[in-house]
Amino acid sequence: MEKSKRVNNNEIIMTLLKGRTLIILAILVILFSVITKNFFTINTGLTVAKHVALYGIMGIGMTYVLITGGIDLSVGAVAGLAGMVAGGLINEGLVLPMFGVSLYFSAPMVFLITALVGIAFGWLNGAIITKLNVVPFIATLGTMNIARGLSNLRSGGATFSNIVGKEALGNMGFDALGKNLFGIPVGVVLLVVIAIIAGIILKYTSFGWHILAIGGNERAAKLSGIKVNRDKTLVYMFSGLCSSIVGMIAAAQLVASHPATGEGWEMNAISAAVLGGTSMAGGIGTAGGTIIGAFIIGVINDGMTMYGVSEFWQKVIKGIVVILAVVIDQFQRNLQAKMALQARNENK
């Protein structure tokens, strides 16, 4: 009798723990609504969502990478490079000195080319990690610097300003990425689309199961016939794609691309994934969780901004929140293991 009651308690705690990210988010929303005027409005909601779109999209790519047990430190720099590539293509075109011409592309083409640059960087990450056997942390640390260097080289450290294109060149419309679509920021629309696709792939396709398996136990996955190297490379390519999309949205929002864009954003992406329950050890993670994680960061950022918390305290608080999230995560896992053990003992 007594025993079953304790099990019950455990079950309730467990359920609360599983919904913890949503609970934390709800508490934060309520907290900031109470203490900050103008926080609980549709406008603020959209503003937060728009900011979250950046970390969110990056975070989804990062989630895939973390699930395989890797890490991608190059995401922020790739986003910066993507902004510079897109901005350069619009303002200067693709200069071909050997033919003495500059090619200008339409906005959708610019989007595609830039996305391909992101994917190519992801492929480079994957190749260095799987073919040359460099650990992901170091490989992506290297490509992070390469991408940052290249984005500075593209313009000599300067900013591409007013990247709206020219009517005569037929390349108008890139800045639409930073505007609204039926009142909703385009970034948020992209976040939702990418999250849904990423979620479905992870849950319902063999590729999704494979990367979960790789993160769970790479050797076992390999032995059971999963093409580990190919799948890992694909995951980094996806992360590169996400980063380049983020870079383009950020550039479009500012209508300018600056080579330093995205410095430190990899930490936001990792935080979003971890807050959303992704394990740094691999094998565990969901796209939906990451979005909630990104929203927690976004609500904290904008809430503290609107409440007027000083920049130094903002950093301290963000740090504490991430650590707390991981601590609760571990607590949940321990509890889960304990309950499984109990259940097995009872069945005996």
Add this chain to the structure above:
Amino acid sequence: MKIKEKVLSVLLGMAMVATLLSGCGAKTEEAAPAAEVATEEAAPAEEAPAEEAAPAEEAAPAEEAAATDALPGGGSNIMYIITPSHSNPFFGTEATAAKAMAEGLGYEVKVLSHDDDATKQMEHFEAAIADKAAAIVCDNAGADATIEAVKKARDAGIPTFLIDREINEEGVAISQIVANNYQGAKAVAELWVEAMGEEGKYVELLGKESDTNAGVRSSAFHEVIDQYPDLEMVAQQSANWEQTEAFDKMGTILQSNPDIKGVICGNDTMAMGAQAAIEAAGLKDVQIIGVDGSDDVRDKIKEGKILSTALQQCATIARMAVQQADDYLKTGTTGLDEKQLVDCIAITKDNADKLNAFDYTE
């Protein structure tokens, strides 16, 4: 167990939806606090509450026939002050001065830092817009990358007052108040020429080459110095505004030029680095100048180890911006040009005592 889990998650989901829905409901409640603000504000600013009560078009023309195009502010009494990271005391002083001034004028103040990240700056601007800020005072994160943020605030009826750094577009911000780097650099260069006795070998440490200020300061230095043929520049290198880099570069230069008599630096942090290198090399009577007016250099000036620096009066500039914001919100105009230059003060042994945290008091 499974069922219980489902039930709870459904409950949680419902709670979320409920909070979302109450978000829509809160819109009507929103009116009440806004009205409160209006009455609170009645005392300090006569015109503002009228605009608050009717944020739409009616208020502005009725109150201010003279300035029909004037931006009314977002509706609240909050002034946003956005600067680069306060880990650099220059920006800390800027923010503190602006904050004190704005609070003195009866505003609620929110101080933020954009860390020189234009995207973060945009987020801050958007938060300010969502918060219905009355005005924004900003030391911006990029001459091009800031334009869109200022435009956005403008579209929301919020006037922006830029300090310390300009943007590459006019007619978007209400004021752009910056230090006159050219005049400042020339002023210290003249003192330096005199101290050098118009002759001798010298070294120049440049700032980050992509930064316009680096070029402006260097050309101002040379406009003065190049008139004297006996002053010979033996090395000119960029130390990227940084102290450690200046120390290293200076050390290397001293290896091949141990007989230098002077160093001109694009900013104070590099002057500190250069001074440390010269002291480490055991050289005496080397005349060093910088630009900025930091407390570190002020102390070295007092010790006689650095000759002079040009103080950019960031505290004064910040206070001017807040004052102009207040004038603008109350009368619809600052009565001044958008671009304004504020002269630098040459800091020497004689007036070093009056300088504290980039703030010069007579």
